[in-house]
Amino acid sequence: MARLPVYLRALHNLQELGVATVSSEELAAAAGVNSAKLRKDLSHLGSYGTRGVGYQVEYLVYQISRELGLTQDWVVAIIGVGNLGRALSGYGGFASRGFRVAALLDADAKVVGRRISGLTVEHIDKLETVVKDREVSIAVIATPAGAAQAVCDRLVEAGVTSILNFAPVVLSVPDTVEVRKVDLSIELQILAFHEQRKAGGPMGDRLVGDYGALRADESPESAPYVEAVDA
Amino acid sequence: MARLPVYLRALHNLQELGVATVSSEELAAAAGVNSAKLRKDLSHLGSYGTRGVGYQVEYLVYQISRELGLTQDWVVAIIGVGNLGRALSGYGGFASRGFRVAALLDADAKVVGRRISGLTVEHIDKLETVVKDREVSIAVIATPAGAAQAVCDRLVEAGVTSILNFAPVVLSVPDTVEVRKVDLSIELQILAFHEQRKAGGPMGDRLVGDYGALRADESPESAPYVEAVDA
DNA sequence: CAATGTGAAAGACTTCACAGCC
DNA sequence: GGCTGTGAAGTCTTTCACATTG
Numbered sequence: 177m178a179r180l181p182v183y184l185r186a187l188h189n190l191q192e193l194g195v196a197t198v199s200s201e202e203l204a205a206a207a208g209v210n211s212a213k214l215r216k217d218l219s220h221l222g223s224y225g226t227r228g229v230g231y232q233v234e235y236l237v238y239q240i241s242r243e244l245g246l247t248q249d250w251v252v253a254i255i256g257v258g259n260l261g262r263a264l265s266g267y268g269g270f271a272s273r274g275f276r277v278a279a280l281l282d283a284d285a286k287v288v289g290r291r292i293s294g295l296t297v298e299h300i301d302k303l304e305t306v307v308k309d310r311e312v313s314i315a316v317i318a319t320p321a322g323a324a325q326a327v328c329d330r331l332v333e334a335g336v337t338s339i340l341n342f343a344p345v346v347l348s349v350p351d352t353v354e355v356r357k358v359d360l361s362i363e364l365q366i367l368a369f370h371e372q373r374k375a376g377g378p379m380g381d382r383l384v385g386d387y388g389a390l391r392a393d394e395s396p397e398s399a400p401y402v403e404a405v406d407a
Numbered sequence: 408m409a410r411l412p413v414y415l416r417a418l419h420n421l422q423e424l425g426v427a428t429v430s431s432e433e434l435a436a437a438a439g440v441n442s443a444k445l446r447k448d449l450s451h452l453g454s455y456g457t458r459g460v461g462y463q464v465e466y467l468v469y470q471i472s473r474e475l476g477l478t479q480d481w482v483v484a485i486i487g488v489g490n491l492g493r494a495l496s497g498y499g500g501f502a503s504r505g506f507r508v509a510a511l512l513d514a515d516a517k518v519v520g521r522r523i524s525g526l527t528v529e530h531i532d533k534l535e536t537v538v539k540d541r542e543v544s545i546a547v548i549a550t551p552a553g554a555a556q557a558v559c560d561r562l563v564e565a566g567v568t569s570i571l572n573f574a575p576v577v578l579s580v581p582d583t584v585e586v587r588k589v590d591l592s593i594e595l596q597i598l599a600f601h602e603q604r605k606a607g608g609p610m611g612d613r614l615v616g617d618y619g620a621l622r623a624d625e626s627p628e629s630a631p632y633v634e635a636v637d638a
Numbered sequence: 639c640a641a642t643g644t645g646a647a648a649g650a651c652t653t654c655a656c657a658g659c660c
Numbered sequence: 661g662g663c664t665g666t667g668a669a670g671t672c673t674t675t676c677a678c679a680t681t682g
Contacts, residue, residue, distance in 0.1 A: 181596040185575060199663065208577040212653055212666095219665055227664045228660040244596050245603030252595070259494035266490045269575065269592035274599065314598050337605060338598040340591075344416060344500065346439040354601040356594050360571075361500035363587050364483070365412040365475050367545050367569040368505065370585040372476030374568060430641060443644095443675055450643055458642040458681045 177217055182207045184240045190233050199230035246274040253279040253312040253336075255327050256319035257287050257297050260342055264316060265293040278310045283323070300327070307334040314338045321345045408448055411471050413438045418468045430461035477505040484510040484543040484567075486558050487550035488518050488528050491573055495549060496524040509541045514554070531558070538565040545569045552576045 186206040190198055200218075204211035218224060218231070224239050225231045241247055252270065254261050257280050264270075270277055282288060283300045290297050298306065306312065315336045317324050324343035331339060332353055341347055341357045349355055417437040421429055431449075435442035449455060449462070455470050456462045472478055483501065485492050488511050495501075501508055513519060514531045521528050529537065537543065546567045548555050555574035562570060563584055572578055572588045580586055 177600075178593075178597055180600070181590075181593040182577070184596070185593075186577070200665095201663085206577065210653065212655090213651090215664060216652085216666075223665070225664050226660065227658075228662050230663065243600070245599040246596065248603075250595075250599050250602065259497045263490035263494040264591065267591060270595070273592065273596070275592075275595050313602055314595065338602045340594050340598060346413070346417070346437065352605075354598060356598055358589055358591070358594060359412075360495065360498060360589070361504065361506075362409075362412040362416075363571050363589060364481075364501070364506050364545065365415070365477065365504070366409055367571060367585060367587055368476040368481050369408075369411070369474070371481065371544055371569045372479075374583075431643095432641080441675065442641095443677090444673085446642065447644080447674085454643070456642050459640045460682075461641065 177220065179207070179209065179213075179217055180240050180244055182209075183214065183217070184237065184244065184246075187233055187237045187240070191237060195233055197230045198233055198236075200225070203231065248274065250275050250314050251278045251310055251312045252276060252314045252316060253281060253306060253310075254316045254318060255281045255300065255303070255331070256317065256323070256343075257282040257284075257290075257292060258318065258320075261316075261318035262292055264318060264342075265295065275314070278312060279306045281306065283319075303327075303330050304334045307331065307336055312336060314340065316340045316342070317347075318342045408451065410438070410440065410444075410448055411475055413440075414445065414448070415468065415471045415475065415477075418464055418471070421464050422468060426464055428461045429464055429467075431456070434462065479505065481506050481545050482509045482541055482543045483507060483545045483547060484512060484537060484541075485547045485549060486512045486531065486534070486562070487548065487554070487574075488513040488515075488521075488523060489549065489551075492547075492549035493523055495547060495573075496526065506545070509543060510537045512537065514550075534558075534561050535565045538562065538567055543567060545571065547571045547573070548578075549573045 183203065186203055187198075189206065190203075200211045200215045204214040207214065215225075218236070221239055221243050224236055252275050254265055254277060257265070261280065261282070265277060265280055277293070277295065280292060280295050280297045281300045281303055282297050285299075287297050288299045307315075313336065315331045315338070317327055317339060319327055321343045324341065324345045325347060328339060328341070328347045328349060332349055337353050339347065339349070339353065339355045341355055342359075344359055344361060347355050414434065417434055418429075420437065421434075431442045431446045435445040438445065446456075449467070452470055452474050455467055483506050485496055485508060488496070492511065492513070496508055496511055508524075508526065511523060511526050511528045512531045512534055513528050516530075518528050519530045538546075544567065546562045546569070548558055548570060550558055552574045555572065555576045556578060559570060559572070559578045559580060563580055568584050570578065570580070570584065570586045572586055573590075575590055575592060578586050
């Protein structure tokens with residue numbers, strides 16, 4: 177369930193404030209969801225609340241952590257040490273809760289060998305041995321779009337079964353592998369969409385342009401179709 | 408509709424390959440969705456396909472761009488120029504499709520004045536004037552968690568109506584403001600969850616721990632409850 | 639004939655509302 | 661009395677399947 181991490185964070189905050197017990201109403205507000213939804217989500221983990229009282233913060237933290245698999249450490253490798261990869265490697269959120277970055281890999285000889293956030297960048301040729309020797313189970317792809325699928329294939333081949341993809345590509349993987357995608361430009365485009373709605377209203381065609389011509393028949397002469405990536 | 412940007416990217420790829428026409432089946436595969444879903448999504452924009460033939464790539468690109476508001480430029484400000492903010496400011500995806508980063512703001516005197524990706528970092532005190540003078544409509548929050556809500560409030564007050572939030576906090580905003588959130592550690596936690604499922608099976612309680620004690624009654628003595636953030 | 643556009647069915651998720659328990 | 665846990669209702673999304681059209 178994708179909301180558990182949000183609840184967990186809210187609970188950690190409460191814990192820091194010294195709160196021992198919380199009602200579904202309060203926790204739901206802190207997490208930004210409806211309280212019935214929260215109760216249903218939590219009831220899926222088992223019954224960890226007390227009627228008339230609420231939930232015990234510390235106990236719930238433990239149960240959710242366990243459900244999420246955060247009671248053990250996960251070994252992470254970051255592939256691609258450009259601006260983004262560097263930012264990710266220094267991100268405190270990794271270390272703090274059960275994620276250990278064990279390798280930074282890059283294809284560029286200019287960055288290989290550099291120390292970043294306490295790790296030495298290694299050459300991507302070592303991908304397979306690094307994944308196996310260090311038991312990497314989660315990989316973060318922060319390469320350019322063009323390299324992502326090839327890197328992904330090698331990761332999967334080497335045994336990685338969870339991938340967090342920052343490259344703007346739809347990765348194709350066997351369905352034993354879990355991929356999550358973070359795409360900055362998609363997020364921005366979604367914001368632009370809503371922004372436009374507000375500004376121009378639903379029919380706000382400020383910019384119709386002279387595109388009508390193309391509709392009719394002005395297609396660029398057709399080119400051989402190349403099979404798209406199989407998803 | 409949150410899938411339009413994905414279709415748009417797939418269409419751009421096809422365009423580069425010189426493809427003039429595409430069927431829902433092909434485009435759906437490239438975008439990683441079911442073809443019926445794609446057709447329904449597109450039919451919401453109007454009828455831009457030709458039965459028996461498919462969709463004209465170039466025309467569809469235009470229609471989706473228009474729907475998403477990408478036929479005009481959006482002015483973006485990035486708040487917080489740490490590792491992440493720096494990575495974002497250098498991210499090609501911004502510039503390439505209608506997003507112009509017009510300001511980098513930070514509270515830290517050590518970074519104010521530095522030039523990053525062609526822009527000079529300005530002090531956060533200027534937030535209000537920058538937003539108004541440069542007509543910023545989208546802001547990216549890349550500050551530490553603690554600063555995010557305050558920054559957000561100032562942005563909203565200054566007239567920003569779309570926010571992309573990288574800080575691990577649930578922001579509270581009036582519902583005229585659109586917030587999207589990207590949270591790295593949440594993505595990782597979701598991966599860890601699935602990873603655990605695979606490894607241990609549904610009932611794989613490798614780590615039951617001696618937590619039973621706390622369930623019963625061993626609560627830390629209760630502390631005054633502080634009202635959680637209002638969402 | 640091939641491929642869109644779309645009712646209708648199926649499914650997933652959310653919310654309501656209240657019985658049951660502390 | 662207060663709050664959880666949950667059946668039932670409601671809503672939104674996905675998928676199917678096919679009539680329709682160039």
